[in-house]
Amino acid sequence: MAEIRDIVVVGGGAAGVAAVETLRRDGYTGSLTLLCGESALPYDRPPLSKQVLTGAWELEKTLLRDEQQYRDLDVPLRHVAATGLDVAGRRVRLADGGELAYDGLVIATGVHPRRLPIGHDLAGVHVLRGHTDAEGLRGALVPGTRLVVVGAGLIGLEVAASARGLGLNVTVVEPAALPMLRQVGSQIGAIIADMHREEGVDLRLGVGVDAIRGDGGKVDAVVLSDGNVLDADCVLVSIGAEPTVDWLRDSELTIGNGIECDEFCRAAPGVYAAGDVASWVNPRYGRRMRLEHRTNASEQGGAAAQNLLQDLAGGERKPFAPLPYFWTDQYKVKIQAHGVLAEGSDIEIVPGPAEGRWAAVYRTDGQVTGVLGWNAPTMVLPYRKQMLEQAMAR
Known part of the structure; x- marks a missing residue:
């Protein structure tokens, strides 16, 4: 991969961190820069509404990695926002007036609150x-x-x-x-x-x-x-939130409800997107999706990085076809949901082994399309397996 000189990842969240870690793990040894628009080290966001607000965690505990781990990866962190993108010239414009040239780019700028x-x-x-x-x-x-x-x-x-x-x-x-x-x-x-x-x-x-x-x-x-x-x-x-794409309005990228990508998370030659900002065609469902889920951010950051490397090296890319998943903790209840929980589905409530533990199975035309666990993490696993084994949309 010596011919790939420079890769830039824009966005210091879970997707961006997963991208740089995947690039290094998969053998990329060239220049790799992570742009973070905030002054803090990249951090996890789900604890902010729970452990941080209640005082159970200090903000430092939300950091995804410490400074030494980025040094070990040979990934310089630049705490500056991207302000523009020249796709044809393969350059990212920066808020400090500078520019970064790239051979490959992963955009993971996330969302901002409405x-x-x-x-x-x-x-x-x-x-x-x-x-x-x-x-x-x-x-x-x-x-x-x-x-x-x-x-x-x-x-x-x-x-x-x-x-x-x-x-x-x-x-x-x-x-x-x-x-x-x-x-x-x-x-x-x-x-x-x-x-x-x-x-x-x-x-x-x-x-x-x-x-x-x-x-x-x-x-x-x-x-x-x-x-x-x-x-x-x-x-x-x-x-709710809106994709952070204003800095891309004058670029050659297609912007809709996020950065529009194909099934490989590719938005343009040498440009891939991941996480909350990415709108991609999920082959599992045969339609475009944009997921604001923590698990998806990490998985898609890794998948986009792998496909970028394969693209630049002339290798074979893999479609990104996840089963959506999210969780939420409220009071003493942990809700975990897999698949698509569509309004209008037929819902079966399956009692669990104890009071306050159950699963809701969502079906459309007799086929399981989603499952939600209420304090029942093990109950949802057989349904998740069943959905993963179902044929993908064509």
């Missing part, structure tokens, strides 16, 4: 994505504080659970009829709603936010679309 058009100028209104966000939110989670969480997806509900454990008064506002509706469907969404109500969360479902009010520059209320007003000392806006 924001409401109102309220973010007020102190006490937060989003949660990175270390700085987690530090600010953790400092606000004082027992007795009135927290309003806008959005009942994974992060919003994890923060709600963490905050209840710390003794806060928590209200969750969600425009959909049920929490996690997009991720798990209505039947399981209703069970999740009951769990949060039993833990003392005030769920306001089927309602949006009209205004976030403040006094003296500090948030003090959230006005709902049904006219109700919620007193608030702290607000978390958790309404």
Whole structure:
């Protein structure tokens, strides 16, 4: 592989770290640079809404690798953001005014939180994505504080659970009829709603936010679309995320809901994408996907790196065809989901070996398409195996 002189990985998250580690493990010995837009070493994000917020972990424990491990890999970390890409000239433009030439490029810039058009100028209104966000939110989670969480997806509900454990008064506002509706469907969404109500969360479902009010520059209320007003000392806006692709708008890449790639994660000659930012054709389902799941980030970072090396060396690439997987920890419940949990599926609840342990099996036209475990990690494994053995879409 001596003919490959320079590989650049843009993005210091799980996908980017998996890419550089895979490149070295698979024998690439040339120049390899990891661009990190943040000042911190690359870190894991799922603990931010749980262990970090509750104080069980300090931020340092979320680091994916220490500095010595990057030195051992001979991977320089540059803490500078990419601001542009010249695909034809194979150059990445940097925020410090410099450029990096590359033979191969992996883009793993992830996503950034969506924001409401109102309220973010007020102190006490937060989003949660990175270390700085987690530090600010953790400092606000004082027992007795009135927290309003806008959005009942994974992060919003994890923060709600963490905050209840710390003794806060928590209200969750969600425009959909049920929490996690997009991720798990209505039947399981209703069970999740009951769990949060039993833990003392005030769920306001089927309602949006009209205004976030403040006094003296500090948030003090959230006005709902049904006219109700919620007193608030702290607000978390958790309404999803958008792929971080603005720096690529003037590039030759195809940008849709993320960077559009083929089944090999290839976006252009010498350019591959991985993780939350990548929209690729998953051969398992015969359609385009973009997954904001931690496991997928690592797996796709490795797969994109392997395919990039094969591409540059004229070797055979492998389609990236994972079975989607995510997990969430809320209160004393661990939810693990494999496959596609589509609304409208036929759902069978399979009791587990003890109370509070069960699996939900999702079927479409009699075929298992997904499985969700409720404190039941071993129960889901046979269904996962069955889905992996099913024929891929053509």
